[in-house]
Amino acid sequence: MFYQKMKKIGFLLLMVPVFYSLNTASAQEVIGDVWSVEKANDWYAQHDWISGANFNPSTSINQIEMWQDFSFDPETIDRELGWAEDIGFNTMRVYLHYLVWARSPEGLKNRMEQFLEIADSHGIKIMFVLFDDVWGNDPNLGEQPDPIPGVHNSAWVESPGHDQRLDEALYPVLKAYTQDLISHFDGDDRVLMWDLYNEPGNGKNPPASSLPLLKNVTQWARDVNPTQPLTIGMWIWNDSFDELNEFSAANSDIITFHDYNPIDQTKEVVERLQSEHNRPMICTEYMARTNGSKFQTHFPYFAEQNIGAINWGLVSGKTQTIYSWDSPRGYGEGFYQRWREEVREVYPWEDHLKASEPDVWFHDIFRRDGSAFDTTEIELIKRINEEN
Template identity: 45%
Template sequence: MHERKSTQWSTDAVWDWYDEQGWPVGCNYVPSTAVNPTEMWQADTFDPETIDRELGWASSVGMNSVRVFLQYLVWEDDPDGLVDRMEEFLSIADRHGISTMFVFFDDVAFSGREPYLGPQDDPVPDTHNSQWTPSPGHERVRDRSYWPELEEYVRSIIDAFATDDRIICWDLYNEPGNSDMHPDSIPLVRDSFAWARKAEPSQPLTAGCNWNLEMTELNEVANELSDVISFHDYSDLEFTRERVDELEELGRPMLCTEWLARSRNNFVETHLPYYRKQGIGCYTWGLVNGKIQTHLPWRTAQVSITEAVGEAEPPNVWFHDLYHTDGTPYIEDEIETFREQTNRDAERPAGK
């Protein structure tokens, strides 16, 4: 276990940490029975049985880490209960040899609405991620009168798990600026790092930025504050290589915390071996094709599936995700690629 830190990790320290991790490889995980993180984490719908089963599938192909979104409103309503359920999740994941990266804030709002408590609406048929709501919600990001509670959310959760080896790192903010929130999210990105440092975690910090190259100031802020550089990439391998070359100049370990978009030429067979060769930790979007329906392309959130893919359900090619809900692989060759690339006898290339 590393010592608790209130300041940014030095490059030497974070490379030492990264070399201890092996090669982090896994997925963004939402149980197939949850339509969004609110449904995942509320007491009435928290589903440890499904989580245990599905993380077993992840572990069976060599995945050793998952990225998991929290929802501020669930903490606000039931802080102790959320921490208890996070503890249960960590215990399940750890039994499968899987570490966890929790995400605090998120601007993505495919649903077009603010988060809410209670029963969540059913998924809209033929629509990508139709009930996904942001955390804490765009209104709370823009209105600083809410921020003392946001600070308590970040600091209290990190403090509860500050020395927990089951947590690989903390992702403070997913895709700030998404859903027309740029540049309004930049101040909260800055403050979220300051709050997290006050909690003195033993795990490094990152933020899910570097997803839109036009958001220059936002990306610079996140990269300057992060211990580990994370980025999202749903492009073909040539463009991925260009992005990696640029980010390598920052001199810190890298995690691609979202990838896999088959219709955009972002494939398991092209990108997973590349990330392994480069020593870049990577997390596919999706594991199981469940209620968030991310096997459908992004455009189905704006237009009909017929217009988006030119045919009725289901589309010929899944966009994200690896498994059907019964555990059957969508493409068996992809699963074999994971098994080959995650051979535990093979060592990840050493750090810089």
């Protein structure tokens, strides 16, 4: 699928060294009152070291299924956040979707309140993500597709969507969504921060075509001026993304970034960001075992550097992110179409997942029964969290 190919391409591009300077805040457009470096560092110092995962309950295939009224699953959320608490995680990064809000603003906010109550009972704060350029480009409400066997994130959806992000007629709705949620939870210390836009430009030609929406989202959020910090994560390092990265860095109170590289390349990115911004940093996506991004290499390093560490994936489930970006493995050309037309009922996703678990998971920590993929990882995570 196109968006999966783009994620793979994205990883290959991440392997390219960082040659350009990100220290462009003086020249780059700055919208609203971005926190001073002093305020950002004071805020960060008031929190325990931030560690956690990107969270989607195992029973949800995407953001829409997580948050719609008929598929919202507090029982699973409570159970799985309990496992996160057990290993010392204190933060979850959680994606929202504007369509769920558009259907029922009060309904979504009520479910967010319930979710925050559950998270708080486990000592976990939440970083909400408002917009996303990854991966399915035509999101819709209602029943979501079943997973395609063996395929990484086969039904994850963009917010607002590939074409919708360019539609200025939709901006009033997106503005209301942004400002309603940020205003409603302004001052709520269960919300750690607001991640305004995940991986802007991912899969877009040109990537900078997402910049108009990104700038508007930033303006809408700054107009609210919440007590929680705002951030826009940088995720890829090449000339096509210079403008997006420069804007993101200049307009983030706290610097956030994604990096799925082996540790030596991750250190290069960290050192560049540290030297050029002197702001607190959180890696909001990392840990892809078969790419060389592992808990054993990255988690202690992030702790040593006082960089927040939020890996992709907590519990293996319908997103199937135990498989790599270039999955499926061994199904051949045309498999996707054959799956949809011929064999969807033959392989219920739960049975297929059990039968085809890869020897080395790409993402995720726990199975749906709470057992760990790797108990040595669990011991490491617990130890580092206890020490910090």
